[in-house]
Amino acid sequence: MINKYTSRSQLKRMPPVFGAPEVEHALNSFLVAIQRLREEATLKPLDTQGFCGSRAARAECRDAQLSPVDFDIQTQNFSMAPYHIRKYQESDHQQVVALFSQGIIEHIPTTFRYVLKLPRTLVLLLGGPLALFLVSGSWLLALGADLTLLAALRFLVKHCFTEYVVTSLNTDMSDITKSYLSERGSCFWVAESEGRVVGTVGALPVEEPSLRKERLELFHLSVALERRGEGIAKALVRTVLQFARDQGYSEVVLSTSMMQHSALALYQHMGFQKIGQYFHKKTWALMAVAVVQFSYRLPSTQVS
Numbered sequence: 346m347i348n349k350y351t352s353r354s355q356l357k358r359m360p361p362v363f364g365a366p367e368v369e370h371a372l373n374s375f376l377v378a379i380q381r382l383r384e385e386a387t388l389k390p391l392d393t394q395g396f397c398g399s400r401a402a403r404a405e406c407r408d409a410q411l412s413p414v415d416f417d418i419q420t421q422n423f424s425m426a427p428y429h430i431r432k433y434q435e436s437d438h439q440q441v442v443a444l445f446s447q448g449i450i451e452h453i454p455t456t457f458r459y460v461l462k463l464p465r466t467l468v469l470l471l472g473g474p475l476a477l478f479l480v481s482g483s484w485l486l487a488l489g490a491d492l493t494l495l496a497a498l499r500f501l502v503k504h505c506f507t508e509y510v511v512t513s514l515n516t517d518m519s520d521i522t523k524s525y526l527s528e529r530g531s532c533f534w535v536a537e538s539e540g541r542v543v544g545t546v547g548a549l550p551v552e553e554p555s556l557r558k559e560r561l562e563l564f565h566l567s568v569a570l571e572r573r574g575e576g577i578a579k580a581l582v583r584t585v586l587q588f589a590r591d592q593g594y595s596e597v598v599l600s601t602s603m604m605q606h607s608a609l610a611l612y613q614h615m616g617f618q619k620i621g622q623y624f625h626k627k628t629w630a631l632m633a634v635a636v637v638q639f640s641y642r643l644p645s646t647q648v649s
């Protein structure tokens with residue numbers, strides 16, 4: 346019987362099962378292939394490489410009702426290509442911009458649903474058309490007003506997110522090399538897998554002149570949709586934390602919106618502390634979507 350302790354040499358020494366040499370050869374090749382799959386499935390990659398047993402893969406396994414062995418083989422050979430983290434290069438620009446934009450825009454539907462459930466929205470969507478009906482006596486007019494309000498709300502939500510993307514693309518992201526790689530205390534990294542950018546993150550000293558030497562700000566963390574749940578974001582954030590330590594910063598700060606639930610979970614999971622929240626603009630306040638600020642204090646490297 347073949348189990349995970351059966352070595353390849355033992356497999357080769359197994360007695361022939363059938364007489365015909367072709368069948369014997371095919372069967373032995375099959376057994377060796379199975380063993381290789383088992384061996385590959387038990388390899389644990391390095392820290393900044395893809396992890397075995399991600400949340401997404403675990404879910405895939407559960408959905409497909411695979412056994413743990415099938416699951417190990419599945420994750421290593423079909424779901425997860427290895428990745429590595431490296432500094433940004435000019436040739437990455439298009440992919441980085443696409444990944445960043447997608448990572449922001451994807452929150453529009455969730456935010457729209459959230460805004461629809463706000464008491465102020467319900468009052469507006471029910472009260473406005475009802476008042477119009479009472480004044481005009483026309484259901485059609487009331488319905489038209491409701492649909493117009495819905496479209497206006499959808500537009501407002503979309504506008505807030507796209508405005509943020511456009512502003513970033515016209516400022517720090519327009520020339521990433523210049524913004525992030527021209528000074529010692531800042532950097533931009535990508536996670537690359539099979540020649541493709543699957544994750545991004547940047548870091549700049551904060552704008553406040555008196556704090557620039559102490560605080561590093563993390564920006565534009567994003568992971569390709571199909572590569573989520575593999576620990577890529579965690580590895581990217583760890584890269585920023587290590588960089589901050591190496592550069593002598595004492596704190597890493599960042600801001601994210603309250604609608605970015607995965608990001609909130611990730612930062613909390615990694616030990617970031619929530620330090621405040623505010624509304625980015627009046628339009629964001631109108632939607633009751635706050636920006637949440639996080640901080641990660643780096644342990645002092647000085648020995649007393």
Ligand SMILES: CC(C)(COP(=O)(O)OP(=O)(O)OC[C@H]1O[C@@H](n2cnc3c(N)ncnc32)[C@H](O)[C@@H]1OP(=O)(O)O)[C@@H](O)C(=O)NCCC(=O)NCCS
Nearest residue numbers: 448567568573574575576577578579601607608610611614
């Ligand atoms: C947030 C984001 C970067 C996470 O990327 P990821 O590679 O899937 O995250 P990881 O696999 O490294 O997850 C690490 C931890 O974060 C938390 N986490 C990440 N996604 C989560 C989710 N959807 N639900 C709950 N927890 C989640 C978990 O604690 C997870 O650890 P676990 O797998 O051991 O449970 C990704 O969802 C993304 O790109 N979102 C869109 C862009 C965005 O919102 N960026 C944040 C900008 S501030």
